[in-house]
Amino acid sequence: MLKTKEALVTAFALFSLFFGAGNLILPPLLGFKSGELWWLVAIGFCLSAVFVPILGILAYAKLQGTIFDFGKKVSPTFSLVYSLLVYAISISLPSPRTASVTHEIAIAPFFQTSSLLTSIVYFILVFIFVLNRSKILSIIGKLLTPAIILILLLIIGCTIFSFDISFGNTVFTNPFTGGILEGYQTFDAIGAVVVGGVIIVSINIRHHSLPYDNKKALIRKAGWWAGLGLLLIYSGLIFTGSLMHGQFDADVSRTALLSGISIKTLGNTANMFLSVLVSLACFTTAVGIVTGTADFMQHLFKGSKQAYLLTAITGCVLGVIMGQFNVGYIIAVALPALMFIYPITIILILLNVVPTQLASPIVFRAVVITTIIFSIPDFLGAIPSLALKEGAFSFIPLQQYSMGWVLPALAVFILANGVAKKQMNK
Template sequence: MNRTKQIFVLGFAIFASFFGAGNLILPPLLGFNSGPDWWMVTIGFIISATVIPLLALLGHAKLQGTMVDFGKKVSMKFGVIFSISVYVIATVLACPRTAAVTHEMAIQPYFEINSLITSTVYFSAVFVFAINRGKVMDFLGKYLTPIIVIILLIIIGIGVTGSSENMVASQYKNSFISGFLEGYQTYDAIAGLLVGGIIVVNVNNSNWDIQVSDKKSIIIRSSLIALTGLFIIYLGLIFIGAKYNFEFPSDISRPQLLSSLATITLGKYGSAFLAVLVAAACFTTAVSIVVGTADFFKELFHDSKPIYIITAAVSSVFGILIGQFDVKFIIDLAVYVLMFIYPIAISLIMLNLLPEKYAGPIVFRTVVGIAILFSIPDFLKFLIPVENLEFLYNIIPLSREGLGWIIPSILGFASANIYSSIKNNTAKNA
């Protein structure tokens, strides 16, 4: 296999790893709500859903390690705890959402079936596939993703060239920040941390005839191809969501909007076909999450096979219990958790990309500690009435927008570097 083909094959594999339910249902509603400001919401969304995940993959290319390695400069214990937290979030929130999307897009419009029945059947099948790992999932992943991408590009192409009336005005106070925070719901930054480690292992274990120094280049170029593909899909879906926002009621759900856009561009049967493909893609994503989580805990407990089975079973039970709720409820529930974990993830990604002299252990501990501390108010919104946190919003810049961690983290980064520099100079002169 020549170098160019290696890069494109890996790039497509990375794209397929990122491509899930959130990538499909989130962008259209962003465009729908932003109207003429669609370009501003796109910039925010692209940064958190494409640029930051790309940086996570570049960080893996540099580290040549696992997700635990991203946090080891804070401490190895922290790296493990952070990794466990990410897997738990993926299992409890991201995974059940795939069942909810499947129900709302492929079951509810055509059959009178209770969502609990859907989630029970869905995750029973997920558990069976997770326990009996085979080539079926590889086959589905290999052929489903390109078919869905082709259909989406057709929808986007027809939608972009079709006629429309004037867009309804934006519902957002700040379109850029709304787009940035909505990007959290794709879980793509987290996916970058998860997928990146797998990519490094696969490249290192491949039989490609390449030098070790070339492996980083292949990962970087493949990642650029994958994330460019996501960027095109996001841009197109946001735009057509905005272009046709006069067509639908203001309370339309994310899955309903995607289905409706498919109906406008492809017709009734095209929409149904897309729903079936999306359901299958959601299923492969769910199995991948359960398998990845079970593999992690299996390795954590010294390659214990019973732990793998227990983890897969527990993940499937959570999937049944949470997956029966509608997509909006799961997304609303996830907001508070993601507002806490994302600042930590973004901080670790950015720090791991920096040269060692600017990101030593002291800097890591300071910045990550501040990110944790200043993201707590956003998490507490779920537990405490917002008015009880008003005093914090008055003293922390950007906290009302959900970005109160950014400026303190930057100041902490600068202060920790100054402290480290003074400490090193003092040690040299002693």
């Protein structure tokens, strides 16, 4: 009974970790655009936004380490650069996005104030909480997630039973890869690498006498349960969005669609309640990101309090600068960075999950370097100002789907294992 209870508690913690309020705005619009192929889009989205992040937690269970351990087989220098890059992206994009979501969902519909003012006040409060590390956040977090889940389940249920099961036409050329790439915007795979270790540390503290295999089994069970919960919620929201094809304008924004669906299904009062909950959940996410980044820099500079303070200030200033822009703009700005860092993160997670004999240092180096090289065209192609000639990298398999790194990484993984095996047999 204790094992089941612990697995459920851990699963709920993992669910809360990944189910960021900013992620709520992604699935409904994805479904709205996917039409009758919503299920194919949902599979792609859940592959990159659920399956890979959960594998990241399983990798942590195996490693029992930190973010440095994910890339240490490549080299210590690579691991440090990768860690710095991931944290830099985290405080520059997903953290400010929480302020933007808060403004568009909870402030703009009710108050005639600027997004800059919202962003300034928002990150002043974030800075205060980061410095004080208030336990109120963890208490609020435990209450927020169940409340948001309950409202979302009501929205999904009301939609299914109140609206006709009919679909529009999809706007995606390739719905499956469209879903995968939109899943990048959840930042959940990066989240697994950045803060997944918190779960491992918590389990080690609470169950320090528990054998390694038992801890790993506990995390594995909790990981799959959390993944199932995410799969159901994300799929339900995508399906809900797909049924709304005739209810909103084709150019509706992500935040407007989420608010509109909640009004149509639950009414204005529930929408206001959802707005408050989403805003608070966004706030806890921003505090968590800035605090985690500041902790990392403090550890890097041998416990320096000045490093912690400067990082917190930098994170909040970046939040004010980026947070004043609308959600759509931040998502567009994030795309090039995600097209580069996400494939590397996915590969590091997969290499740390596969059996150790298939992931020697030689294999790690070869596959990661290959992924970096073949992610560059996707990175360049996502920068509009470069105006690359269409089809410039079409000779790379799957490049037209922004997945040009997949087959080269797989081929090098097989070849590198063959080389490693020959070296062992000599």
